[in-house]
Amino acid sequence: xxxxxxxxRRQAALLLxxxxxxxxxxxxxxxxxxxxxxxxxxxxxxRAVDAVAPTPSPAFDAAWLTALLAQLAYSALVLLIEVxxxxxxxxxxxxxxxxxxxxxxxxxxxxxxxxSIADWLRLELMPRAIDALSGWWTRLSGEPCDLSPLxxxxxxxxxxxxxxxxxxxxLVCAFALxxxxxxxxxxxxxxxSGWQRMRHxxxxxxxxxxxxxxxxxxxxxxxxxxxxxxxxxxxxxxRDRGSGGLSATTAVxxxxxxxxLVLIPAWPLRAPSGGRR
Amino acid sequence: xxxxxxxxxxxxxAAPLVWSVWRGDPTSARLAAYCTDHVWRAPLLAALxxxxxxxxxxxxxxxxxxxxFAQWRFGGRRxxxxxxxxxxxxxxxLLSIPLATLAAQSPEVASEVKVALAHxxxxxxxxxxxxxxxxxxxxxxxIHEARQDGIDxxxxxxxxxxxxxxxxxxxxxxxxxxASFAEDALTRALAGEGSLxxxxxxxxxxxxxxALSSALLLLPALLWSLLLGxxxxxxxxxxxx
Numbered sequence: 001x002x003x004x005x006x007x008x009r010r011q012a013a014l015l016l017x018x019x020x021x022x023x024x025x026x027x028x029x030x031x032x033x034x035x036x037x038x039x040x041x042x043x044x045x046x047r048a049v050d051a052v053a054p055t056p057s058p059a060f061d062a063a064w065l066t067a068l069l070a071q072l073a074y075s076a077l078v079l080l081i082e083v084x085x086x087x088x089x090x091x092x093x094x095x096x097x098x099x100x101x102x103x104x105x106x107x108x109x110x111x112x113x114x115x116s117i118a119d120w121l122r123l124e125l126m127p128r129a130i131d132a133l134s135g136w137w138t139r140l141s142g143e144p145c146d147l148s149p150l151x152x153x154x155x156x157x158x159x160x161x162x163x164x165x166x167x168x169x170x171l172v173c174a175f176a177l178x179x180x181x182x183x184x185x186x187x188x189x190x191x192x193s194g195w196q197r198m199r200h201x202x203x204x205x206x207x208x209x210x211x212x213x214x215x216x217x218x219x220x221x222x223x224x225x226x227x228x229x230x231x232x233x234x235x236x237x238x239r240d241r242g243s244g245g246l247s248a249t250t251a252v253x254x255x256x257x258x259x260x261l262v263l264i265p266a267w268p269l270r271a272p273s274g275g276r277r
Numbered sequence: 278x279x280x281x282x283x284x285x286x287x288x289x290x291a292a293p294l295v296w297s298v299w300r301g302d303p304t305s306a307r308l309a310a311y312c313t314d315h316v317w318r319a320p321l322l323a324a325l326x327x328x329x330x331x332x333x334x335x336x337x338x339x340x341x342x343x344x345x346f347a348q349w350r351f352g353g354r355r356x357x358x359x360x361x362x363x364x365x366x367x368x369x370x371l372l373s374i375p376l377a378t379l380a381a382q383s384p385e386v387a388s389e390v391k392v393a394l395a396h397x398x399x400x401x402x403x404x405x406x407x408x409x410x411x412x413x414x415x416x417x418x419x420i421h422e423a424r425q426d427g428i429d430x431x432x433x434x435x436x437x438x439x440x441x442x443x444x445x446x447x448x449x450x451x452x453x454x455x456a457s458f459a460e461d462a463l464t465r466a467l468a469g470e471g472s473l474x475x476x477x478x479x480x481x482x483x484x485x486x487x488a489l490s491s492a493l494l495l496l497p498a499l500l501w502s503l504l505l506g507x508x509x510x511x512x513x514x515x516x517x518x
Contacts, residue, residue: 010351016341020401021357023338024364027398030379089286092279101510106287109502112454113495114324114473115461120491121293124484163290164459219366 075221078161083214085162086169091202093174095181108171110164118164122156161221169213176209177202294495301489311493323389324458324473325497331393332453335400336446342401343408344438348420365402377466388468395463400453407452411445412438447508455501 089107094100130147137145183201192200301307311317345351346358380391415437423437464472473494 009349013345013349013351014353016345017357020338020342020405021360023397024401025360027395028364028367088282092283098510101506103283104509105502105506108505109498110290112458112498112501114459116473117491117494120487124487125293125296
């Protein structure tokens with residue numbers, strides 16, 4: 001009787017998850033199937049892009065490896081900047097009251113900024129800021145100074161990425177830090193130094209959340225490559241060989257990225273608080 | 278020291294907004310012209326509508342899934358969570374071309390609806406995860422007591438799950454809304470030239486216009502962060518999750 005009841009509960013639980021899982025699974029699987037095999041042609045009419053240009057065969061040459069390594073380096077650089085800044089920002093946020101809400105509101109708003117704002121910052125605002133800095137530096141030092149190479153290649157993307165997504169790391173860590181109020185008081189009574197407090201009180205509370213934020217940001221920065229106009233990125237590799245259409249190269253890049261993504265997500269499968277039963 | 282760092286960060290991140298407002302010369306006549314300009318207003322309203330729709334749909338789909346993941350162990354649980362996370366981690370830009378091809382087969386459906394449905398790809402996993410954390414923290418003893426007291430399903434949902442659901446739903450909606458509003462690749466592929474990202478920079482000509490439109494575009498982001506701040510302050514005051 002009890003076993004039968006449990007069995008029914010399990011079936012009900014499975015049914016409850018089905019809508020979400022099926023929709024997300026379909027949104028991932030169906031486009032991939034149409035990319036990889038002509039299965040989509042059974043349902044969809046032939047695509048114009050296939051009729052116009054024959055699909056180029058992918059070639060995994062040295063350029064591909066260079067592009068992949070460059071993309072990984074970009075992601076690593078973004079993480080190296082965003083994670084420490086995010087942790088510091090989380091620690092500096094007020095803990096209670098209206099001030100806490102106000103600080104979160106002031107910190108979090110770039111998260112909802114649309115992509116066009118990011119482009120505006122990168123293409124229009126940052127060159128002006130760099131020019132202004134160069135001018136000031138020249139006036140101060142008396143020697144001509146050109147800081148515009150700072151914006152070459154990835155710098156602009158990295159800075160805009162940091163501007164937009166460091167608040168994400170900060171908020172996830174701050175959310176985890178809400179549990180350590182009593183511990184912080186106890187640490188104050190025990191006379192722990194700042195470093196000891198960080199190591200024994202704050203870090204254990206936000207370790208899981210920080211790992212989660214790292215995985216999400218790593219994947220997001222890696223997946224952001226179609227926006228990256230750099231000549232050495234995966235975007236350039238796919239753009240050069242795939243002509244931007246639904247090509248075999250895109251499909252191969254998709255599969256490669258998915259392989260990376262499937263291998264990565266060990267942390268996000270559980271709650272960052274370690275609340276798995 | 279902490280306060281100085283926080284203030285410096287806020288000042289640095291706010292600098293683009295301040296510059297855009299200053300450079301955009303926001304006189305009342307120009308602001309009125311923008312607010313009544315259909316070319317500028319329509320993509321913004323569409324973006325707001327599709328983000329709200331996607332967030333609401335994600336909430337509806339994520340509620341039962343999060344409850345099941347948080348409370349029961351069942352066959353396929355691990356696989357289901359992996360599928361959801363694959364959706365969250367899969368680069369949306371890679372799927373944009375195939376999804377746009379699929380969407381082109383049904384021209385009668387509004388592009389806002391298509392975009393909202395496509396954004397479920399990353400909104401449903403995120404919503405499920407946030408609600409999962411909230412529901413997992415409901416004390417087991419409370420659930421057992423409710424069962425022993427013979428409370429029916431409706432009462433169970435109202436007394437046991439609803440408080441946790443309600444608190445987490447606001448945050449879930451805000452997170453999904455922001456993710457949907459800020460997403461670019463899928464929106465641009467599905468909505469084409471009608472998308473917010475594609476329309477605004479192309480339409481505006483002078484630097485003043487571009488600056489003012491950028492500053493106005495950040496208004497929803499500011500409103501969103503204000504709501505998040507209110508939620509944060511209320512939760513902190515109550516000392517709850």
